Amino acid sequence: xxxxxxxxxxxxxxxxxxxxxxxxxxxxxxxxxxxxxxxxxxxxxxxxxxxxxxxxxxxxxxxxxxxxxxxxxxxxxxxxxxxxxxxxxxxxxxxxxxxxxxxxxxxxxxxxxxxxxxxxxxxxxxxxxxxxxxxxxxxxxxxxxxxxxxxxxxxxxxxxxxxxxxxxxxxxxxxxxxxxxxxxxxxxxxxxxxxxxxxxxxxxxxxxxxxxxx
Amino acid sequence: xxxxxxxxxxxxxxxxxxxxxxxxxxxxxxxxxxxxxxxxxxxxxxxxxxxxxxxxxxxxxxxxxxxxxxxxxxxxxxxxxxxxxxxxxxxxxxxxxxxxxxxxxxxxxxxxxxxxxxxxxxxxxxxxxxxxxxxxxxxxxxxxxxxxxxxxxxxxxxxxxxxxxxxxxxxxxxxxxxxxxxxxxxxxxxxxxxxxxxxxxxxxxxxxxxxxxx
Numbered sequence: 001x002x003x004x005x006x007x008x009x010x011x012x013x014x015x016x017x018x019x020x021x022x023x024x025x026x027x028x029x030x031x032x033x034x035x036x037x038x039x040x041x042x043x044x045x046x047x048x049x050x051x052x053x054x055x056x057x058x059x060x061x062x063x064x065x066x067x068x069x070x071x072x073x074x075x076x077x078x079x080x081x082x083x084x085x086x087x088x089x090x091x092x093x094x095x096x097x098x099x100x101x102x103x104x105x106x107x108x109x110x111x112x113x114x115x116x117x118x119x120x121x122x123x124x125x126x127x128x129x130x131x132x133x134x135x136x137x138x139x140x141x142x143x144x145x146x147x148x149x150x151x152x153x154x155x156x157x158x159x160x161x162x163x164x165x166x167x168x169x170x171x172x173x174x175x176x177x178x179x180x181x182x183x184x185x186x187x188x189x190x191x192x193x194x195x196x197x198x199x200x201x202x203x204x205x206x207x208x209x210x211x212x213x214x
Numbered sequence: 215x216x217x218x219x220x221x222x223x224x225x226x227x228x229x230x231x232x233x234x235x236x237x238x239x240x241x242x243x244x245x246x247x248x249x250x251x252x253x254x255x256x257x258x259x260x261x262x263x264x265x266x267x268x269x270x271x272x273x274x275x276x277x278x279x280x281x282x283x284x285x286x287x288x289x290x291x292x293x294x295x296x297x298x299x300x301x302x303x304x305x306x307x308x309x310x311x312x313x314x315x316x317x318x319x320x321x322x323x324x325x326x327x328x329x330x331x332x333x334x335x336x337x338x339x340x341x342x343x344x345x346x347x348x349x350x351x352x353x354x355x356x357x358x359x360x361x362x363x364x365x366x367x368x369x370x371x372x373x374x375x376x377x378x379x380x381x382x383x384x385x386x387x388x389x390x391x392x393x394x395x396x397x398x399x400x401x402x403x404x405x406x407x408x409x410x411x412x413x414x415x416x417x418x419x420x421x422x423x424x425x426x427x428x
Contacts, residue, residue, distance in 0.1 A: 056334075082296035086342035090304075090349065091333075119305075120270075128300035135304065135349050142356060 002027045003188065004067040004105070006053070006096055007074025008046075009037050011157070012111060015181035016071060017046055023185065031063050053092025060099035069107035069188055070100045085132045093136035097143050108145040109184055112137050114153040114172060114199045137197065148187045149197035152180045165203025166210045173201030186211045216241045217402065218281040218319070220267070220310055221288025222260075223251050225371070226325060229395035230285060231260055237399065245277050267306025274313035283321035283402055284314045299346045307350035311357050322359040323398055326351050328367045328386060328413045351411065362401045363411035366394045379417025380424045387415030400425045 003020055007013040008030030020028040030041045030048045041048035051063045053074060064070055072093055076084035093110070100108050112133050115121035122130035140147045153173040160178030183200060186207050187193040192214050203210070217234055221227040222244030234242040244255045244262045255262035265277045267288060278284055286307055290298035307324070314322050326347050329335035336344035354361045367387040374392030397414060401407040404425050412428055419427075 082300060083342040086296060086300060086345040091345040094349075095333075119309075128297040131300040131305040135308070135353070138353070139349070 001025065001068045001188070002029060002066060003069045003071060004029050004031060004064050006031045006070060006072045007111075008032055008041065008048070010073055010075065011155070012073045012177045012180050012184075015178055016073060016184055017041070019181055019185050021046060026185075026188070029063075029067060053088050053095065055095075057095045057098045057102065060096055061102040064096075064099050064103035064105050067103070067105050069109065070096065070105050071109045071111070071184055071188075072096055073111040073184070082128050085129055089129065090132040090136050094139050097136075097140050097145065100145055101143060106146050107188065108140060108143075108147045109187060110137060110140055110147060110149045111180065111184070112149050112151040112197075114151045114170065114201070116151055117197060118169070141195075141197070146194050147197075148193040148195075150180070150183060150187065151197065151199045152183075153199070153201040155180065161202060162207055163202065163204055164207055164210050165201050165205065166198050166214060168198055170199035170201055175200060175202045179207065182207050183211065215239065215282045215402070216243060216280060217283045217285060218243050218245060218278050220245045220284060220286045221325075222246055222255065222262070224287055224289065225369070226287045226391045226394050226398075229392055230287060230398055231255070233395055233399050235260060240399075240402070243277075243281060267302050267309065269309075271309045271312045271316065274310055275316040278310075278313050278317035278319050281317070281319050283323065284310065284319050285323045285325070285398055285402075286310055287325040287398070296342045299343055303343065304346040304350050308353050311350075311354050311359065314359055315357060320360050321402065322354060322357075322361045323401060324351060324354055324361060324363045325394065325398070326363050326365040326411075328365045328384065328415070330365055331411060332383070355409075355411070360408050361411075362407040362409075364394070364397060364401065365411065365413045366397075367413070367415040369394065375416060376421055377416065377418055378421055378424050379415050379419065380412050380428060382412055384413035384415055389414060389416045393421065396421050397425065 020026045031051050032038050038048040049063050076088035116133040137149050152175050156176045158176050160176040190211050234240040245265050246252050252262040263277050290302035330347040366389050370390045372390050374390040400421050406428050
């Protein structure tokens with residue numbers, strides 16, 4: 001199964017590409033924003049394609065062709081303004097959803113943010129970001145795609161533990177990016193996560209077990 | 215029929231409140247952000263209620279109680295950043311849509327922007343604003359409300375002509391705010407505009423005639 005990773009050069013994206021590449025069940029295509037990134041990924045033996053979430057749905061459709069799943073783990077990041085939050089985290093995500101539909105990709109995994117579905121629990125410090133994620137998720141739910149929306153808590157760079165806590169609603173918590181990447185891989189073919197959304201933080205349950213009991 | 219005007223203190227909102235107040239078919243309730251605005255409107259004999267689009271859906275539901283229609287003509291305006299665009303023009307609008315549903319209001323008129331439905335025609339200079347309007351409109355269309363989405367061209371302060379051009383897609387153009395306000399009044403009970411969206415600029419057709427032929 002070929003998986004398109006959108007946001008492949010991001011901190012979760014890179015780990016995800018590595019995991020997929022190392023797996024016998026998947027092949028991976030990385031969507032990247034610059035020629036240099038494409039070169040870098042190709043040198044590591046990863047199929048890479050140039051494309052931007054600020055481009056057209058048609059261009060993104062082309063990027064998604066022949067893939068069986070899309071993982072959206074892109075984000076405009078904290079260095080740009082809320083203009084980019086609107087254009088990347090919201091509109092870019094929805095364009096990717098539309099592109100997946102056009103390309104005939106059925107499976108879509110979205111990396112969102114803890115409690116993004118619950119307006120009353122949005123992080124006050126980055127509330128506009130939460131609004132963007134919220135509406136991208138809502139539009140995915142309303143699409144025809146078989147979605148899974150993963151809403152991780154605060155992201156850490158420390159090594160993963162391989163153990164998580166998953167539920168529709170969790171108190172604020174943290175999780176290493178490595179465990180988010182592993183959770184993404186674990187849900188791709190896991191039918192119990194189809195058309196489900198969940199919060200994700202570090203916990204006591206092995207990832208593969210946790211995703212089976214959603 | 216009582217109409218809740220959201221954004222009543224805005225440039226279109228004020229004219230709309232005046233028109234509704236002067237009509238025998240409608241009564242009006244103005245939703246306002248400050249105590250002073252509430253006082254000012256009450257002194258003019260207008261029912262006014264304090265509330266913010268940054269408040270909760272519950273508060274907005276309370277504001278919409280006993281109304282038969284909601285007109286959304288609010289906007290964060292050009293003086294604030296894109297953080298407010300996300301929180302007011304997008305999330306505030308959707309909260310008002312949800313509030314209308316909760317309050318049992320069936321009719322919802324949204325003031326959007328010309329070509330907001332068409333990503334390729336978004337005004338490049340204010341593209342993030344267009345993204346916010348686009349998604350608010352999409353969520354209204356997917357709601358259970360009987361909507362009309364009015365997408366006016368560039369807004370002018372000059373007096374209205376009473377004549378407009380209406381179509382699903384129009385080239386960029388302009389229209390006095392007074393004519394937008396008059397068009398809003400003309401669509402409220404006009405069944406041919408139910409669950410329709412249209413671009414609106416100045417033209418040759420009298421407003422009441424133009425809205426009947428959508």
